[in-house]
Amino acid sequence: MTTPWRERPVGIVGLGLIGGSLGLDLQGQGLEVRALVHRASTMERARERQLASQIDLDPSVLADCGLIVLALPLDRLLDPEAELLAALPRDAVITDVGSVKQPISTLWQQKHPRFVASHPMAGTAEAGVEAGLTGLFAGRPWVVTPNEQTDRDALNSVRDLAESLGAHWLTCPAAAHDRAVALISHMPVLVSAALLQAAEQGGEAADAAALVRQLASSGFADTSRIGGGNPELGTLMARCNRSAVLEALQHYRQQLSDLEALVQGEDWSSLERSLSHCQALRPDFL
Amino acid sequence: MTTPWRERPVGIVGLGLIGGSLGLDLQGQGLEVRALVHRASTMERARERQLASQIDLDPSVLADCGLIVLALPLDRLLDPEAELLAALPRDAVITDVGSVKQPISTLWQQKHPRFVASHPMAGTAEAGVEAGLTGLFAGRPWVVTPNEQTDRDALNSVRDLAESLGAHWLTCPAAAHDRAVALISHMPVLVSAALLQAAEQGGEAADAAALVRQLASSGFADTSRIGGGNPELGTLMARCNRSAVLEALQHYRQQLSDLEALVQGEDWSSLERSLSHCQALRPDFL
Numbered sequence: 001m002t003t004p005w006r007e008r009p010v011g012i013v014g015l016g017l018i019g020g021s022l023g024l025d026l027q028g029q030g031l032e033v034r035a036l037v038h039r040a041s042t043m044e045r046a047r048e049r050q051l052a053s054q055i056d057l058d059p060s061v062l063a064d065c066g067l068i069v070l071a072l073p074l075d076r077l078l079d080p081e082a083e084l085l086a087a088l089p090r091d092a093v094i095t096d097v098g099s100v101k102q103p104i105s106t107l108w109q110q111k112h113p114r115f116v117a118s119h120p121m122a123g124t125a126e127a128g129v130e131a132g133l134t135g136l137f138a139g140r141p142w143v144v145t146p147n148e149q150t151d152r153d154a155l156n157s158v159r160d161l162a163e164s165l166g167a168h169w170l171t172c173p174a175a176a177h178d179r180a181v182a183l184i185s186h187m188p189v190l191v192s193a194a195l196l197q198a199a200e201q202g203g204e205a206a207d208a209a210a211l212v213r214q215l216a217s218s219g220f221a222d223t224s225r226i227g228g229g230n231p232e233l234g235t236l237m238a239r240c241n242r243s244a245v246l247e248a249l250q251h252y253r254q255q256l257s258d259l260e261a262l263v264q265g266e267d268w269s270s271l272e273r274s275l276s277h278c279q280a281l282r283p284d285f286l
Numbered sequence: 287m288t289t290p291w292r293e294r295p296v297g298i299v300g301l302g303l304i305g306g307s308l309g310l311d312l313q314g315q316g317l318e319v320r321a322l323v324h325r326a327s328t329m330e331r332a333r334e335r336q337l338a339s340q341i342d343l344d345p346s347v348l349a350d351c352g353l354i355v356l357a358l359p360l361d362r363l364l365d366p367e368a369e370l371l372a373a374l375p376r377d378a379v380i381t382d383v384g385s386v387k388q389p390i391s392t393l394w395q396q397k398h399p400r401f402v403a404s405h406p407m408a409g410t411a412e413a414g415v416e417a418g419l420t421g422l423f424a425g426r427p428w429v430v431t432p433n434e435q436t437d438r439d440a441l442n443s444v445r446d447l448a449e450s451l452g453a454h455w456l457t458c459p460a461a462a463h464d465r466a467v468a469l470i471s472h473m474p475v476l477v478s479a480a481l482l483q484a485a486e487q488g489g490e491a492a493d494a495a496a497l498v499r500q501l502a503s504s505g506f507a508d509t510s511r512i513g514g515g516n517p518e519l520g521t522l523m524a525r526c527n528r529s530a531v532l533e534a535l536q537h538y539r540q541q542l543s544d545l546e547a548l549v550q551g552e553d554w555s556s557l558e559r560s561l562s563h564c565q566a567l568r569p570d571f572l
Contacts, residue, residue: 176497183488183492184501193560196567215429215463238549251488260476263524266528274483279514282513
């Protein structure tokens with residue numbers, strides 16, 4: 001299917017995991033991809049990896065693009081550079097990849113008439129110019145949070161982009177998105193980080209610091225994985241989605257207190273019932 | 287190396303994951319393995335799987351054994367049947383596989399003069415007569431919690447058993463063991479279960495029950511894995527290690543509150559410092 005945006009180059013701002021993967025897949029579709037990056041060292045390496053057809057430090061590289069993906073971290077999306085804003089063609093479709101949608105949507109809809117708020121949910125543990133890989137979006141959700149202000153033609157272009165990458169297209173209100181990702185992604189980072197700190201502190205208090213490290217097995221490795229992840233990313237999630245994260249933490253603390261009360265009260269049949277409920281619940285989230 | 291226990295049959299009580307795996311590996315060493323099981327259906331299936339050389343419902347099957355492993359769940363270890371106790375030869379080495387050591391050690395040292403408290407830390411998600419597999423213990427910790435009452439010769443026999451299976455031998459006081467496993471295994475089950483319940487409750491409160499399920503990705507799957515595990519096992523861990531689990535929860539709640547206060551107070555540099563500490567800490571536990 002050929003739609004207007006495909007007849008012009010595609011722009012990507014940032015060539016980290018998401019931007020680099022997009023560049024590889026879109027070139028694989030035969031499209032011309034033009035990328036703007038921030039640092040000379042990134043530019044060199046991205047050129048070696050051929051993450052886009054043209055890669056530059058000068059925003060004018062985006063001049064002729066029909067669709068531009070802002071593949072930047074949350075803080076840079078929420079505080080965009082004037083040079084970047086000036087370089088975005090007014091008739092281009094603009095979308096982003098941020099994991100928080102309300103503040104980004106509010107800001108960017110003021111900045112550009114054809115902005116569509118996107119969240120392709122395709123993370124790996126890797127980041128940076130080495131991280132991009134082909135096929136990253138296949139089968140993964142690509143969430144979009146349009147509102148009455150969103151240009152319908154621009155929305156269709158982003159849908160075409162997402163579906164051409166094999167992603168699973170989903171739309172919902174920005175507020176619902178932000179609360180959902182707080183519950184299943186942003187708050188769990190803190191829950192998991194607290195576990196690592198409790199094992200450290202509790203191990204020291206019990207004079208068993210070495211023992212807790214020796215005995216930790218695959219269960220602990222799984223539960224602590226996201227808490228031991230990228231600290232900048234975890235901080236940005238909490239900062240940019242603060243109210244939803246605090247709300248999710250309230251739900252979390254309530255559930256943990258309920259379980260603790262069962263242990264405190266030695267109510268083993270209720271505890272087993274509660275854990276059975278969790279066992280039955282988990283497949284819904286996989 | 288031939289030691290006396292190897293010159294007699296080895297006994298196993300229970301042929302679930304641990305017992306069945308032991309039976310397969312010990313037969314692989316050319317030993318005769320005699321197993322006691324509880325149910326006729328287990329006996330039939332265990333015989334088909336050849337988990338031991340001789341498998342019976344009658345405790346007298348243990349009569350000639352020189353070393354017997356009690357591969358039973360915590361509740362059955364803490365409330366052993368009179369027929370089982372009567373059938374254990376007084377000169378045999380007796381050991382167990384329970385994940386809580388203080389109450390088991392106290393009880394069994396009264397019941398048998400040659401009891402050695404063991405915790406081979408080799409779990410999988412599977413349980414029951416189908417779960418046993420070869421090589422389960424290779425490279426995994428085999429923790430033993432001897433005290434001044436422990437028979438040194440019996441202790442050496444258990445060490446020989448563990449090392450012949452390729453396990454990594456560790457000794458520590460029972461109290462230190464129980465606090466360590468509370469921190470890295472038993473308490474995390476509750477932390478992980480509360481996450482599933484918070485995602486469910488929070489999703490309903492945000493009118494986004496379907497969305498949280500659709501957007502949950504590999505991070506949530508990892509963090510929720512042990513909370514969605516075997517509910518009987520999770521309950522037994524909390525019940526049999528209650529005071530250490532409550533103590534671990536106190537450490538946990540404190541750490542989570544500290545992180546929450548940073549989000550509440552918008553202290554992003556401290557939050558990032560704390561998450562960086564977690565990132566640096568995690569490899570110690572792997």
